[in-house]
Amino acid sequence: MLFLRLTLESFRFAWQALRSNILRTVLSLLGVTIGIFSIIGVYTMVDSLENNVKSGLSSIGSQSIYIERFTWGLGEEDYPWWKYFARPMPTYREFRSLKNNLKEAEAITILTWNNAVAKRESSSFRSLIQGVSYEYSEINEVPIEKGRYFLEQEVDAARPVAIIGASVAETLFGNEDPINKRIKLKGENFTVIGVVEKKGKQMIEIAGNPDEKVFIPFLKSKRMFGSGFLTGTIQVKAKDVENGLENLEHELRGQMRTIRGLRPLDEDNFALNRPDALVNFMTTIFSSIRMGGFVIGLFALLIGGFGIANIMFVSVKERTNIIGIQKSLGAKNFFILFQFLFEAVFLCLLGGFIGLVLVYFISFIPLGSMEIVLSTKNMIFGVMISSIIGVVAGLVPAFQAANMDPVIAIRAK
Known part of the structure; x- marks a missing residue:
């Protein structure tokens, strides 16, 4: 008082x-x-x-590790640039081997990116074509607004199916429902099975704007753009446990060195990049x-x-x-x-x-x-x-x- x-x-x-x-x-x-x-x-x-x-960064899987040829620049500053080009690209065979043997991984996918014009009748849209394996949606955000995600059989059989971004759908179809309609990529017909929710333009876009992407099965993408070379970026998600990323990184390094036949004193000929390091x-x-x-x-x-x-x-x-x-x-x-x-x-x-x-x-x-x-x-x-x-x-x-x-x-x- x-x-x-x-x-x-x-x-x-x-x-x-x-x-x-x-x-x-x-x-x-x-x-x-x-x-x-x-x-x-x-x-x-x-x-x-x-x-x-x-x-x-969340759109590229913050709790995951990317296996690539190049490092993202957060380390190895003194590493000669020409050695990066001498490294082999991660392959589909390595992806399958890791998928079958990793113990510390929650999910694993292999990715590839290419640019192409998506067409339907007189409309066209220059898109980022992203080839993905089935478990991509378990690591990265792919919120489906209409339709559905890929079936595992569709991805393994490299079928001509596509999930398109909101901007691609608006440009090619307008107010029309795009599900089960066809678009053309490099002259090939693809059936649209899903549309991703509109995200809008971001100030910092990593791995492209999802509104402008077209997702297709990885093997189909490599047959169209890769001349048969089954290479790409392998992305692995860690288990949600204490020190999950560190455990996964150690296991990945050992598995990749074994797969590539590196001797104990040989240096790594691959890079393990972590988005959380960028964060x-x-x-x-x-x-x-x-x-x-x-x-x-x-x-x-x-x-x-x-x-x-x-x-x-x-x-x-x-x-x-x-x-x-x-x-x-x-x-x-x-x-x-x-x-x-x-x-x-x-x-x-x-x-x-x-x-x-x-x-x-x-x-x-x-x-x-x-x-x-x-x-x-x-x-x-x-x-x-x-x-x-x-x-x-x-x-x-x-x-x-x-x-x-x-x-x-x-x-x-």
């Missing part, structure tokens, strides 16, 4: 001080507003960009950007803190006589201390709130596929920073007011 009375009384004094000189108050709050806007604005933009990037790399970059934004915003907050401290010193001087009267009527030191400290925090919170509102309005600015969201976490962080600045800025003036001699203070003019 006492705390509530102190808070209400302090709020009344703070509100009167704010109204008594609005221009002075606004100028003092400007530093806090700019500081909070800078920090929370950067944090919000970085969080939104990070979510966009992670969403893109960790991007997280490090985003953390650095956040720190830079915090440091820049901190300077504005310090300036705002000095402004609030200045307003509090002026407020103490203007109300010295009132402080003397309060003390003579029995007001305790902690009441005076709390009163001025509350006023400083209140002013900083007001400035911080304005900064948060500005960030919130920025979230409505369209930035293509990136959705800007002011998270609750960032809002709480902004309130905490504002409160801390208010306490620091108001501490010395509050102590000065609390320790005044009531006789001297009441005589002040």
Whole structure:
């Protein structure tokens, strides 16, 4: 009850001080507003960009490992570039061997990518043709909106069936239902068995935009585009257990070395690429950007803190006589201390709130596929920073007011 009375009384004094000189108050709050806007604005933009990037990475299976000829550049910096070209490509035979022998894998698929024009009557669409094996959907997101996914027999028999992206379906079929209709790829007829849900254009697209893809069986793709060479990228998903990726990586390395007949001292002639390494790399970059934004915003907050401290010193001087009267009527030191400290925090919170509102309005600015969201976490962080600045800025003036001699203070003019 006492705390509530102190808070209400302090709020009344703070509100009167704010109204008594609005221009002075606004100028003092400007530093806090700019500081909070800078920090929370950067944090919000970085969080939104990070979510966009992670969403893109999720489409390539973040809990999986890719077996390829080339590394993704997160290691082996001193490895001669020409040695990469000397490495053999992963083959369909290696894929079948791994599929039959891996113990730490949840699922395994082999992929290939080619570009071709998908045609239907007078309409055409330049698409990314992705050849996949049956377990592709168990590793990567393939949300089917209409129709169905491949049957295992269709993939193994290399039948001319296709799952098309939303943009391909819209261009070739318009409002017509594409299921069980035919399209042409490189002059061959394919029956459409499914349409993937529309994802929209992403800021960072890894492995292509699914809206513009056409999925077909891997063996059919190699017969059309690969001149009979059954090579591609092998993707393996780890089991959902502790250290699953590490266990899978160790097993894959041993299995691939055995399949390729490498001796103990021979170096690997393949690369094991992990999307989670890209996630960790991007997280490090985003953390650095956040720190830079915090440091820049901190300077504005310090300036705002000095402004609030200045307003509090002026407020103490203007109300010295009132402080003397309060003390003579029995007001305790902690009441005076709390009163001025509350006023400083209140002013900083007001400035911080304005900064948060500005960030919130920025979230409505369209930035293509990136959705800007002011998270609750960032809002709480902004309130905490504002409160801390208010306490620091108001501490010395509050102590000065609390320790005044009531006789001297009441005589002040």
